[in-house]
Amino acid sequence: MTDHRWRNPYKILPAVRGVVQGAYVAFFLLAGYEFHLFYTRIVAGGAAAGYRSPAVESFLPISALMSLKYFLLTGNYDGIHPAGLTILIAALVSAFLARKVLCSWVCPVGGISRALEWAGEKTIRKRRAKETLMPVWADRALTAIKYLLLAFFLYAVVLMMDATAIVKFQRGTYNYAADAKMLLFFTEMTGVTAITLAVLALLSIVVKNFWCRYLCPYGALLGLVSWISPQRVVRDGSTCIDCKACTRVCPVEIRVHEKPSVWTPECTGCMSCVAACPVEDCLTVTRRGKAGWSPYLIPLVGLGAIFLFWGVARVTGHWHTDVPAARLAEAYRQAKGLIHP
Numbered sequence: 313m314t315d316h317r318w319r320n321p322y323k324i325l326p327a328v329r330g331v332v333q334g335a336y337v338a339f340f341l342l343a344g345y346e347f348h349l350f351y352t353r354i355v356a357g358g359a360a361a362g363y364r365s366p367a368v369e370s371f372l373p374i375s376a377l378m379s380l381k382y383f384l385l386t387g388n389y390d391g392i393h394p395a396g397l398t399i400l401i402a403a404l405v406s407a408f409l410a411r412k413v414l415c416s417w418v419c420p421v422g423g424i425s426r427a428l429e430w431a432g433e434k435t436i437r438k439r440r441a442k443e444t445l446m447p448v449w450a451d452r453a454l455t456a457i458k459y460l461l462l463a464f465f466l467y468a469v470v471l472m473m474d475a476t477a478i479v480k481f482q483r484g485t486y487n488y489a490a491d492a493k494m495l496l497f498f499t500e501m502t503g504v505t506a507i508t509l510a511v512l513a514l515l516s517i518v519v520k521n522f523w524c525r526y527l528c529p530y531g532a533l534l535g536l537v538s539w540i541s542p543q544r545v546v547r548d549g550s551t552c553i554d555c556k557a558c559t560r561v562c563p564v565e566i567r568v569h570e571k572p573s574v575w576t577p578e579c580t581g582c583m584s585c586v587a588a589c590p591v592e593d594c595l596t597v598t599r600r601g602k603a604g605w606s607p608y609l610i611p612l613v614g615l616g617a618i619f620l621f622w623g624v625a626r627v628t629g630h631w632h633t634d635v636p637a638a639r640l641a642e643a644y645r646q647a648k649g650l651i652h653p
């Protein structure tokens with residue numbers, strides 16, 4: 313007979329994840345603020361004083377995708393936004409090894425989405441009768457949006473651009489100023505942008521992780537890679553008591569309690585379901601055909617892979633841009649008037 317008084321040793325994982333996500337949100341806010349000061353000084357004609365964190369390049373995934381293709385075609389590593397490329401490669405490797413840890417532990421948008429999810433949990437979703445809000449058909453239809461966006465970017469970049477076209481884009485002023493344009497998107501927000509972000513925030517209170525689940529093509533790409541990851545959550549149907557706690561806590565509303573194995577690109581590997589299960593070893597992390605991993609290993613391996621790439625990139629000179637400050641200044645001064653080539 314199963315002892316339901318088992319003390320789940322993974323219960324602490326969601327809280328640890330919250331702390332890590334909070335730290336990353338704070339880190340990116342600080343990086344954004346520093347970059348704002350850097351941009352303001354350089355555009356005003358002053359010397360490039362202050363610090364531009366290479367982490368801002370994580371917000372340039374299209375440029376990183378082009379750089380990845382160029383790297384694979386030619387062996388040349390992008391020197392304009394090298395951190396963006398490093399982060400993309402690290403995210404892909406991490407997704408294969410340990411699912412979408414970048415989405416569930418690192419990404420600041422994921423962190424903010426989780427805070428909004430918490431707000432929804434405490435208010436409008438407080439007395440929900442069902443484990444999941446979204447009907448399966450609606451969830452599938454909305455999920456398709458991010459894959460369509462991803463298909464468009466893969467078509468436009470991976471299929472349609474050859475090495476010559478990529479170099480032309482990379483050496484254009486638009487690419488040099490892409491980080492400044494991203495900054496201006498937030499600091500000089502148009503009314504339409506503000507309303508769109510407000511609507512997305514409201515939707516994320518009602519529907520868990522609305523942006524990440526339905527609209528983020530970066531997450532869609534990582535999801536496809538994580539789909540072939542050998543690591544996944546499996547459920548032992550013989551000990552499951554059908555309490556549905558796993559499904560209730562899942563941030564992407566996967567119906568874990570119905571699945572023998574969570575084999576879907578939507579699983580972020582957050583380990584909330586494992587942490588919530590009241591039955592010993594009913595939910596475990598298993599490598600197909602092999603002994604299981606401790607659920608602690610998912611974030612440890614995923615984050616470890618990301619830190620490893622960061623460290624290697626720093627040591628080998630593939631983290632900081634090699635664009636001279638004068639060229640950056642010239643591009644940043646034109647940023648407001650630039651349109652996508």
Ligand code: SF4
Binds near residue numbers: 558562563578581
């Ligand atoms: S299935 Fe489990 S690990 Fe996957 S996203 Fe849902 S709660 Fe997280």
Ligand code: SF4
Binds near residue numbers: 552558590595
């Ligand atoms: S949390 Fe999910 S897997 Fe664990 S006993 Fe309840 S329904 Fe079964």
